[in-house]
């Protein structure tokens with residue numbers, strides 16, 4: 001395929017990095033604090049219910065109410081987990097946060113779907129006169145049955161659509177909007193149901209908790225879709241160049257219009273809205289391939305994958321871009337390491353470029369190892385620049401190809417233990433940090449192989465480009 005380039009001005013190559021000040025700490029609450037807060041909030045309605053007491057009921061009725069109470073808080077907290085709040089994902093990483101979001105959604109679904117079937121007391125409103133203590137009858141009314149059933153069906157639908165999202169006949173953005181609004185509808189209907197039908201939710205404290213959580217969920221959506229884009233309006237970028245740099249792989253270069261507003265750690269990523277208003281639902285996460293030292297210039301290295309990434313050449317040069325972020329903990333910030341190993345598959349090279357470029361700018365003295373795998377040689381990006389970095393860094397580069405050209409002398413095949421053990425020398429490299437990025441199957445294979453070789457799991461940092469896989 002012919003090389004395609006279009007660029008504005010002279011910016012056909014990112015500025016070489018200048019030495020930069022060392023980066024600071026990552027923002028966000030530590031994992032332990034998050035877990036304690038989460039568990040505290042999830043248990044809060046059970047504590048309130050226990051304090052409220054009431055006449056004794058069959059254990060199945062108590063279990064049903066308990067599951068509903070816990071499932072409902074979990075559901076509300078899902079809004080915070082998916083809202084990309086740095087206080088939550090800053091330290092633990094957005095992929096861990098999103099994984100928790102998916103697993104907890106299934107837990108909430110299970111608890112909420114099961115709970116109506118556990119009650120031993122009558123569900124039907126015609127079993128009146130009902131007992132206001134909820135001991136002998138649930139005392140459901142027509143409207144509370146309606147809100148409960150609607151929330152129940154909608155919740156199941158939301159989780160099923162999220163799991164099967166890739167098979168849906170509509171774009172990702174439409175799914176995302178329907179997911180957010182659908183979840184808010186479940187939360188609203190569920191609150192109505194709990195306030196009207198819940199035995200314990202009649203307690204003013206518990207009713208207050210549900211209303212507070214509903215307010216928080218609504219606010220988090222307002223923040224994501226309105227306040228955050230409003231904030232981005234004041235931090236515009238200009239699309240400076242779009243260039244094909246390898247087979248189906250593009251470089252998109254931006255310049256910050258008001259320099260100094262965007263700061264990031266090498267290896268982090270951002271949600272980019274290019275050539276559109278920041279209120280657009282069309283935004284995509286990309287690792288930043290340039291170094292912080294190169295700001296106000298910034299580069300993404302993007303592989304064609306679908307609707308948006310296959311039409312990058314249509315981006316308007318000089319057009320506006322907006323970056324929401326930075327996010328992610330695929331960085332050296334806050335990590336101690338005697339050396340740094342980068343294991344990249346395909347476009348997984350993007351965050352590695354940022355790490356290497358920043359290390360060169362800072363004249364990092366540690367040993368670096370880059371193992372970079374591609375199917376064929378035409379997919380390798382910035383081979384010359386990578387070679388050149390060896391003059392400024394103690395860097396060893398190993399190219400691995402799946403389909404090598406004639407005369408290729410380097411390693412061939414997939415990343416596996418046999419390949420990695422040729423370059424990962426233990427115990428000499430036990431105190432290194434290992435960054436892994438690429439297709440999900442490659443990441444799994446590399447993580448497994450490194451652990452088998454004796455690399456401590458805590459020394460492996462992976463970035464998944466499909467964190468939202470079911």
Ligand SMILES: Cc1cc2nc3c(=O)[nH]c(=O)nc-3n(C[C@H](O)[C@H](O)[C@H](O)COP(=O)(O)OP(=O)(O)OC[C@H]3O[C@@H](n4cnc5c(N)ncnc54)[C@H](O)[C@@H]3O)c2cc1C
Pocket residue numbers: 166172269282283284285286287288300301302303304305306307308309310347350351464465466467468
């Ligand atoms: C943390 C992270 C960093 C990434 N860094 C890079 C990078 O440096 N270079 C690169 O080429 N690719 C990167 N990706 C992948 C990139 O985001 C997708 O390939 C791209 O969004 C696909 O968009 P599309 O419209 O072309 O394809 P589509 O067919 O619309 O999407 C293909 C898949 O990409 C994912 N995706 C699409 N839109 C979004 C979105 N708004 N939010 C989350 N996921 C979405 C979904 O899983 C979707 O099923 C990264 C992904 C993540 C999560």
